[in-house]
Amino acid sequence: MVDLKGQYQKIKEEIDSEISKVIDSTAFINGPIVKEFQQNLAEYMGCRHVITCGNGTDALQISMMALGLQPGDEVITTPFTFIATVEVVALLGLTPVFVDVCPDTYNIDVTKIEAAITPRTKAIVPVHLFGQCADMERIMEIADKHGLYVIEDACQAIGAEVTFRDGSRRKAGTIGTIGCTSFFPSKNLGCYGDGGAIFTNDDDIATRLRGIANHGSFVKYHHDLVGVNSRLDSIQAAILNVKLRYLDSYNTARQKAADRYCQLLSGCAGITLPSVAPFTTHVFHQFTLCVDENIDRNQVQEKLKAAGIPSMVYYPVPIHEQKAFAKFGCKAGDFPVAEKLCRTVLSLPMHTEMTDEMQKYITDNLKDAVSSSRTIRIIGITGTLGAGKGTVVEYLKEKYGFVHFSVRDFLKEEVLRRGMEPNRDSFTQVANELRAAHTPSYVTDCLYERAAQQPHDAVIESIRTPGEIDSLQARGNFQLWAVDADPEIRYRRAVLRNSETDHVTYETFLANERREMTSTDPNKQNLSVCIARADTVFQNNGDLAALYQAVDEVMQAIPKKY
Ligand SMILES: Cc1ncc(COP(=O)(O)O)c(C=O)c1O
Numbered sequence: 416m417v418d419l420k421g422q423y424q425k426i427k428e429e430i431d432s433e434i435s436k437v438i439d440s441t442a443f444i445n446g447p448i449v450k451e452f453q454q455n456l457a458e459y460m461g462c463r464h465v466i467t468c469g470n471g472t473d474a475l476q477i478s479m480m481a482l483g484l485q486p487g488d489e490v491i492t493t494p495f496t497f498i499a500t501v502e503v504v505a506l507l508g509l510t511p512v513f514v515d516v517c518p519d520t521y522n523i524d525v526t527k528i529e530a531a532i533t534p535r536t537k538a539i540v541p542v543h544l545f546g547q548c549a550d551m552e553r554i555m556e557i558a559d560k561h562g563l564y565v566i567e568d569a570c571q572a573i574g575a576e577v578t579f580r581d582g583s584r585r586k587a588g589t590i591g592t593i594g595c596t597s598f599f600p601s602k603n604l605g606c607y608g609d610g611g612a613i614f615t616n617d618d619d620i621a622t623r624l625r626g627i628a629n630h631g632s633f634v635k636y637h638h639d640l641v642g643v644n645s646r647l648d649s650i651q652a653a654i655l656n657v658k659l660r661y662l663d664s665y666n667t668a669r670q671k672a673a674d675r676y677c678q679l680l681s682g683c684a685g686i687t688l689p690s691v692a693p694f695t696t697h698v699f700h701q702f703t704l705c706v707d708e709n710i711d712r713n714q715v716q717e718k719l720k721a722a723g724i725p726s727m728v729y730y731p732v733p734i735h736e737q738k739a740f741a742k743f744g745c746k747a748g749d750f751p752v753a754e755k756l757c758r759t760v761l762s763l764p765m766h767t768e769m770t771d772e773m774q775k776y777i778t779d780n781l782k783d784a785v786s787s788s789r790t791i792r793i794i795g796i797t798g799t800l801g802a803g804k805g806t807v808v809e810y811l812k813e814k815y816g817f818v819h820f821s822v823r824d825f826l827k828e829e830v831l832r833r834g835m836e837p838n839r840d841s842f843t844q845v846a847n848e849l850r851a852a853h854t855p856s857y858v859t860d861c862l863y864e865r866a867a868q869q870p871h872d873a874v875i876e877s878i879r880t881p882g883e884i885d886s887l888q889a890r891g892n893f894q895l896w897a898v899d900a901d902p903e904i905r906y907r908r909a910v911l912r913n914s915e916t917d918h919v920t921y922e923t924f925l926a927n928e929r930r931e932m933t934s935t936d937p938n939k940q941n942l943s944v945c946i947a948r949a950d951t952v953f954q955n956n957g958d959l960a961a962l963y964q965a966v967d968e969v970m971q972a973i974p975k976k977y
Contacts, residue, residue: 416725417601421768422665426657433653446649452656456612459659462589464621466613467647468628471570471597474611475540476503477645478566478593481623484509484537491531492540492568493523494733494745495753500542500568501734511743512536513735515750519690521703521760522549524752528557538564543572543587545689545729545762546603546669547697551577551590558591565591570611571700572596573604574666578694587695588614593624598647598655601766603669603700604662606651665767669699672769676702679778685710685785701729705759709872711788712761718784724777727762793866795859795878795887798898803962807898808876810966818871820862822846822879856886863887896969 423430433448440446449467457465468474484490486508492500494513504511514527521544528539539558541549551567558565569575569588573596576584588594596602598610613628615621623640626633631642647655658665677688687705691697706712712728719726733753735745747754763777794811796804811817826842829849835841849857859878866873867890878884878895887893 416727416762416764417766418768419600419605419766422766426661429657430654433657434650437649437653440649443649444646446652448649448656449647449652452647452652452659453612455656455659457614459662460586460589460614462586462594462614463616463618464614464624466615466621466624466628467652468611468613469645469647470609471568471595471599471611472499472503473628473643473645474570474595474597474613475499475566475568476506477624477627477643478595478613479503479507479509479538480627480640480642481620482538482564482566482592484564487535488537489533489535490538490540491528491536491563493542493544493753494735494750495521495730495756496542496544496568496734497570497730498734498737499570500540501740504540505740505743509537510535511734511740513745513750513753515752516544516756518752518756520547520549520692521545521689521756522547522692523554525550525553525557528554529561532557532561532563536561536563538566538592540566540568541591542568542570543575543695545697545703546572546575546700547691548572548575548577548587548695550692550694551585552579552694555590564593567591567594569594569614570597570599571602572698573602574662575698576696589616592617593620598651603666603698604655604658606647606654606658608648608651610647610651610655611645612647666698668767668769669765670697672765672774673697673699673702675769675771675774676763676778679774680704680781683782683785685789686781699765701727701762702765703729703760703762705756706761706785707789708755708759709790709792710785711790712759714788715761715781715784718788719777719780722776722780724780725764728757728760729762730760731757733757789870790892791867791870792872793863793887793890793893794872794874795884795893795895796874796876796898797878797884797895804877804898806959806962807896807966808874810963811872811874814963814967815970816871817874818866818869820866820873820875822858822862822875822877825858825862854886855880855882859883860886863890863893867892 437443437446437448453465453467457463468477484507487510489510489512490504491512491514492504493516495516501511512531514531515524516522517524523541539554541551541554543549554565567588567590572587575587577587577590578584588596592615594614596612598604598606598612600607613624615624627640627642628645629642630644631638631640633639680686680688685707689703706715716726733750734740735743735749736747796807798804808819812819823842826845827837829845830837830841833845846858854860859875862875866875878887884895888895
């Protein structure tokens with residue numbers, strides 16, 4: 416994912432010489448180089464104070480301690496971040512309150528922040544994820560209005576800049592009450608070990624931050640506060656002091672690589688490229704795109720890996736669904752945007768040493784992997800004559816782009832091929848002959864094979880016998896829908912085996928009691944979804960809206976991949 420060696424080779428002489436100087440001086444802890452680096456970084460950032468510390472996680476924790484946040488205080492942040500952001504909140508006994516993110520920038524959705532504010536809210540922690548800033552101008556307005564602190568988690572965004580409405584520009588981490596960053600080796604400004612820094616323009620807060628990072632001590636061996644020991648060592652400061660001179664060129668190299676990725680992948684079906692909000696620059700700590708939900712992301716990663724290309728999923732599980740954070744009472748479904756991103760994001764290699772050839776190779780392989788890892792939904796429709804099956808099929812075609820595979824058309828093809836007159840009798844005759852010659856599920860099996868070989872979601876209409884149902888239900892990506900005019904589903908008694916256990920009403924389906932398609936017991940997975948509301952079409956003299964609504968709700972509720 417990164418090429419730290421290639422980067423080091425280019426500045427080896429400078430780095431080695433600075434490291435030697437520290438070793439010669441033996442001032443390993445709090446040496447003069449640490450102060451020098453802090454000053455240089457403060458100048459680069461355009462802020463009054465830089466307090467270096469052990470890592471980005473410490474930076475966040477020390478910040479929350481310095482602001483005097485107390486157990487029970489609420490801190491608003493995002494569920495789509497690296498664990499450290501929320502870990503320190505929990506460690507200090509504070510309560511994280513999550514706000515969902517924007518689907519395009521992956522950063523906190525500012526339109527949802529105010530609804531999460533309570534009398535116990537003390538701070539907002541926006542995360543500038545993957546290298547672009549959250550909407551800091553709006554966040555500061557909200558914080559000012561409600562008297563809240565803002566701690567920016569700029570661990571992934573050093574050097575990114577926000578442009579305010581008045582045209583002024585400020586660097587990520589210098590806009591809130593406090594900002595934090597990490598010098599983890601792979602970060603845009605990375606050292607050769609662990610390191611972090613805290614930014615503030617407030618003199619009093621800066622004093623508290625320094626004291627807390629130094630065992631709560633403001634005068635040597637006098638400890639006014641309970642603090643921590645968190646220091647950037649001199650060797651790391653020396654390395655960072657050299658690399659800081661290159662930070663802007665490193666960020667530019669990342670931006671160029673990101674542009675190139677976007678050019679190479681533009682218009683690629685199944686991929687949504689990262690977008691940059693108009694008020695911020697993006698320093699592309701990560702180049703993170705999304706693959707469509709009907710693309711098997713694991714398979715894409717496996718194919719990339721086989722071609723020698725690393726890829727990562729940052730992050731596969733949103734914080735509110737992490738076991739350690741279950742006690743805060745959130746559950747799957749609470750933050751749908753973050754949850755969807757966890758299912759779909761994919762980060763490609765991104766660093767300062769990317770070449771055109773590398774990126775061409777990566778994107779060529781990615782395109783192949785994406786187009787060959789698409790999974791499609793295949794739905795089979797069953798139901799009594801006149802129940803509304805055809806109406807559902809038409810709707811799936813029109814609204815959701817399904818392709819229709821019809822038993823009737825298949826039989827007609829076969830009848831014509833045999834030079835017979837196409838009518839009900841000849842269809843029945845041919846169907847019976849085919850079933851006798853092959854298997855009872857032969858006709859629908861053929862349709863399934865056709866459906867599976869094309870790239871679109873497909874609907875097979877209609878499925879008639881238990882044999883057909885069993886055969887199709889054994890396939891991984893098949894789901895059976897019953898469309899029936901009778902809410903009691905009398906039809907299932909006639910057709911579906913084990914109907915008492917297999918019956919899932921539309922309502923219980925929506926209450927998440929639907930039959931899982933992964934069941935290995937074929938007797939227990941006959942019917943997946945019942946569009947019981949089909950009856951309204953007929954009772955209400957063609958009220959199609961209710962039927963369409965039922966289909967829409969089912970389409971939303973079923974996973975895109977199964
Ligand atoms: C968003 C975010 N916050 C906090 C951290 C913690 O930084 P560190 O690893 O230096 O403790 C990281 C580091 O990966 C991060 O990406």
